[in-house]
Amino acid sequence: MxxxxxxxxxLNLGGEMxxxxxxxxxxxxxxxxxxxxxxxxxxxxxxxxxxxxxxxKPQELYSKKALRTVYDRLAxxxxxxxxxxxxxxxxxxxxxxxxYQVLLCPRPKDILLVTFNHLDAIKDFIRxxxxxxxxxxxxxxxxxxxxxxxxxxxxxxxxxxxxxxxQDMHIRVSIFLKDKVQNSNGRFVLPISGPVPWGTEVPGLIxxxxxxxxxxxxxEFTTGGNYVLPQREGSFDLxxxxxxxxxxxxxxxxxxxxxxxxxxxxxxxxxxxxxIVPNPLAKEELNFLARLLGGLEIQKPGGSETGFRLxxxxxxxxxxxxxxxxxxxxxxKVINIEATQEPGRRAELSRIxxxxxxxxxxxxxxxxxxxxxxxxDGL
Amino acid sequence: MAAATSGMYRKxxxxxxxxxxxALYNNLSVLPLPGRQLTCFSTVHGPSLSMVTADxxxxxxxxxxxxxxxxxxxxxxxTQAAWCVLPSRVLLVLTSQKGIQMYESDGSIMVYWHAxxxxxxxPAQAVFARGIAAxxxxxxxxxxxxxxxxxxxxxxxxxxxxxxxxxxxxxxxITDIAAELGQAPDGAGDLVTADDAGTLCVWSTGExxxxxxxxxxxxxxxxxxxxxxxxxxxxxxxxxxxxxxATTGLxxxxxxxHARWIYALDLAPQTGKVWLxxxxxxxxxxxxxxxxxxxxxxxxxxxxxxxxxxxxxRHPSGLPVPMASVPLPLQLLSGAEDSFVHVWKLSRNLxxxxxxxxxxxxxxxxxxxxxxxxxxxxxxxxxxxxxAALSSVLSLW
Numbered sequence: 001m002x003x004x005x006x007x008x009x010x011l012n013l014g015g016e017m018x019x020x021x022x023x024x025x026x027x028x029x030x031x032x033x034x035x036x037x038x039x040x041x042x043x044x045x046x047x048x049x050x051x052x053x054x055x056x057k058p059q060e061l062y063s064k065k066a067l068r069t070v071y072d073r074l075a076x077x078x079x080x081x082x083x084x085x086x087x088x089x090x091x092x093x094x095x096x097x098x099x100y101q102v103l104l105c106p107r108p109k110d111i112l113l114v115t116f117n118h119l120d121a122i123k124d125f126i127r128x129x130x131x132x133x134x135x136x137x138x139x140x141x142x143x144x145x146x147x148x149x150x151x152x153x154x155x156x157x158x159x160x161x162x163x164x165x166x167q168d169m170h171i172r173v174s175i176f177l178k179d180k181v182q183n184s185n186g187r188f189v190l191p192i193s194g195p196v197p198w199g200t201e202v203p204g205l206i207x208x209x210x211x212x213x214x215x216x217x218x219x220e221f222t223t224g225g226n227y228v229l230p231q232r233e234g235s236f237d238l239x240x241x242x243x244x245x246x247x248x249x250x251x252x253x254x255x256x257x258x259x260x261x262x263x264x265x266x267x268x269x270x271x272x273x274x275x276i277v278p279n280p281l282a283k284e285e286l287n288f289l290a291r292l293l294g295g296l297e298i299q300k301p302g303g304s305e306t307g308f309r310l311x312x313x314x315x316x317x318x319x320x321x322x323x324x325x326x327x328x329x330x331x332x333k334v335i336n337i338e339a340t341q342e343p344g345r346r347a348e349l350s351r352i353x354x355x356x357x358x359x360x361x362x363x364x365x366x367x368x369x370x371x372x373x374x375x376x377d378g379l
Numbered sequence: 380m381a382a383a384t385s386g387m388y389r390k391x392x393x394x395x396x397x398x399x400x401x402a403l404y405n406n407l408s409v410l411p412l413p414g415r416q417l418t419c420f421s422t423v424h425g426p427s428l429s430m431v432t433a434d435x436x437x438x439x440x441x442x443x444x445x446x447x448x449x450x451x452x453x454x455x456x457x458t459q460a461a462w463c464v465l466p467s468r469v470l471l472v473l474t475s476q477k478g479i480q481m482y483e484s485d486g487s488i489m490v491y492w493h494a495x496x497x498x499x500x501x502p503a504q505a506v507f508a509r510g511i512a513a514x515x516x517x518x519x520x521x522x523x524x525x526x527x528x529x530x531x532x533x534x535x536x537x538x539x540x541x542x543x544x545x546x547x548x549x550x551x552x553i554t555d556i557a558a559e560l561g562q563a564p565d566g567a568g569d570l571v572t573a574d575d576a577g578t579l580c581v582w583s584t585g586e587x588x589x590x591x592x593x594x595x596x597x598x599x600x601x602x603x604x605x606x607x608x609x610x611x612x613x614x615x616x617x618x619x620x621x622x623x624x625a626t627t628g629l630x631x632x633x634x635x636x637h638a639r640w641i642y643a644l645d646l647a648p649q650t651g652k653v654w655l656x657x658x659x660x661x662x663x664x665x666x667x668x669x670x671x672x673x674x675x676x677x678x679x680x681x682x683x684x685x686x687x688x689x690x691x692x693r694h695p696s697g698l699p700v701p702m703a704s705v706p707l708p709l710q711l712l713s714g715a716e717d718s719f720v721h722v723w724k725l726s727r728n729l730x731x732x733x734x735x736x737x738x739x740x741x742x743x744x745x746x747x748x749x750x751x752x753x754x755x756x757x758x759x760x761x762x763x764x765x766x767a768a769l770s771s772v773l774s775l776w
Binding site for chain 1: 403424425456458476502503504505507551552554574575576598599600602616617618619624629630631632633634635636637638639640717718719721731732733734735736737738741742
């Protein structure tokens with residue numbers, strides 16, 4: 001609904017992806033220089049100027065599948081590879097984390113603070129690479145320019161658009177379960193204590209006025225909640241204390257990345273429908289991807305750099321098992337894109353695909369133009 | 380200090396919806412059909428509408444895929460659905476990103492489709508319709524994201540529906556529209572419109588609508604609004620409820636009601652029993668609208684009117700009871716993102732004419748697994764003779 005949602009969605013999901021990758025790179029003891037290269041390459045690609053320009057154009061959100069393709073590309077922007085099962089898990093974790101953050105944002109405008117938390121952390125990842133730092137600061141400026149003049153109502157619309165995007169996703173995440181912010185059916189827990197949002201009063205006061213506008217009576221009430229006033233507002237400046245903890249890195253050595261891949265609730269009707277009904281937006285989505293990916297400049301790995309595979313699971317066996325047992329309803333499979341019919345679009349995609357080099361040659365592919373489609377079909 | 384308890388209401392069984400409801404304001408509409416001992420309610424999710432019909436014994440579910448201007452599958456999101464009760468007919472109105480659709484009350488036949496003019500909106504602004512109310516016994520008013528309120532003239536039957544007027548007093552997206560549910564005092568308006576900025580406009584309806592008063596914003600979105608006997612009840616994004624005189628726009632009461640954004644309000648006159656409908660959270664088994672029934676022997680329980688338009692209460696003979704005879708006190712329900720449902724008692728001091736507000740009862744909403752849920756919609760039902768009250772618990776999406 002809101003045409004200003006995509007930059008926030010992309011940057012926050014990207015931020016979560018980097019938190020998870022950083023944690024797994026350490027867990028898998030990838031040598032420091034390789035790990036840093038991966039992080040720098042991905043961040044450089046994410047904040048590419050042309051890419052950001054496309055992102056910030058007012059546009060509707062596309063499907064989860066379309067967005068997933070972008071992250072697939074992004075995760076492979078360097079010498080690192082991920083198998084399907086690990087990529088699925090990565091995407092699940094990213095989306096559930098951001099869904100949680102959106103849901104628990106005290107004010108709709110606080111989504112911006114969540115985004116700034118992610119960007120602050122990203123700047124910390126690349127603190128030794130000042131060139132990329134500029135790109136991230138530039139994105140900060142663009143965010144401020146785009147969002148600082150939006151009203152609370154418009155932010156609420158963005159929030160509602162995001163919640164509709166994430167609706168019916170109820171994957172359980174171990175860290176959330178442990179912290180008791182998610183319950184065992186996958187729903188998030190809503191606290192009824194703590195600070196109220198900035199600009200809201202603690203509930204309890206009723207004031208009544210006469211026809212002259214004078215206050216004539218005041219009463220108080222209590223409810224089951226236990227709220228307090230917040231100490232200060234988070235900073236929306238380039239540097240500052242955001243106050244809000246949502247969007248900061250919740251993973252660490254002692255809190256590793258895990259998910260339970262249990263099937264979500266029985267409410268699969270809408271999910272199943274999404275997979276079966278031919279997507280009338282398929283053409284638009286491909287155009288969107290072409291434009292977005294066209295802006296992605298993928299680094300070609302240098303001759304001396306050898307790639308490696310990152311596993312989101314603790315063992316290879318676990319990863320294989322996860323791939324086999326992933327519930328059907330959680331599959332990101334894409335059904336039949338008809339855009340192959342359009343020769344003009346195929347040529348355009350061929351050109352873009354030609355510019356995107358993947359580390360390993362794809363065996364027996366029919367033509368570059370179909371690689372993007374193949375990529376999506378393989379999801 | 381008055382402590383509020385939930386002793387006034389007893390939660391009954393829950394009704395499952397087939398899909399969760401979307402995170403949107405006022406996302407619950409109720410149509411009681413007392414003559415047929417049925418109650419229907421509906422909520423939007425994506426491009427479709429979930430409808431549940433309750434007959435006191437069981438529930439039947441339907442899903443209505445909104446059709447947009449002839450396409451068989453809609454790709455735009457619904458923002459709201461409401462039954463509009465007019466003297467001669469009941470229409471089901473759906474608003475979406477593309478426009479406004481009107482169906483016969485069971486959703487079977489589309490009688491009218493109005494596409495929104497995208498060029499009216501500045502580029503990069505979201506385009507959608509939102510805010511639905513029946514007004515003046517003859518019109519259906521629908522708001523748009525550009526701040527316009529479209530007034531549709533509805534004939535007693537048939538599809539010859541026309542836009543009779545466009546009201547242009549709001550500069551921000553319309554959030555909610557409410558018609559006078561009781562009897563407006565002389566000179567008071569019978570329609571109130573609210574917008575994203577928090578501005579409220581009070582109108583008198585008719586061949587030509589007239590703006591009677593404009594209540595200025597104070598920096599918060601007004602997401603839900605109700606009008607009763609010349610009092611405007613408005614729920615805001617900062618959790619406040621404010622009551623205004625409709626004629627003058629004067630603020631009469633201000634309540635720091637909730638810790639989060641208010642999503643829905645509804646009103647009930649204090650005659651007969653109260654049934655509360657609250658749209659709720661999907662639990663692992665299903666999406667559970669919960670049923671609240673007043674505890675037995677409670678004095679002063681009230682019937683809650685339908686969410687958007689009020690069908691007049693009917694005598695057993697079927698004739699409507701005149702609403703004018705129902706004065707304050709009445710009950711106001713509020714629901715917000717903090718998961719609380721509050722029931723407030725509103726009354727008028729006859730000597731001073733001051734409005735008095737107090738909390739009757741309150742409780743956070745719990746999903747079936749003991750977790751708090753977020754309130755999305757509230758609707759009250761007129762004295763339902765079967766005694767089955769309907770409420771749906773709000774969902775945490």
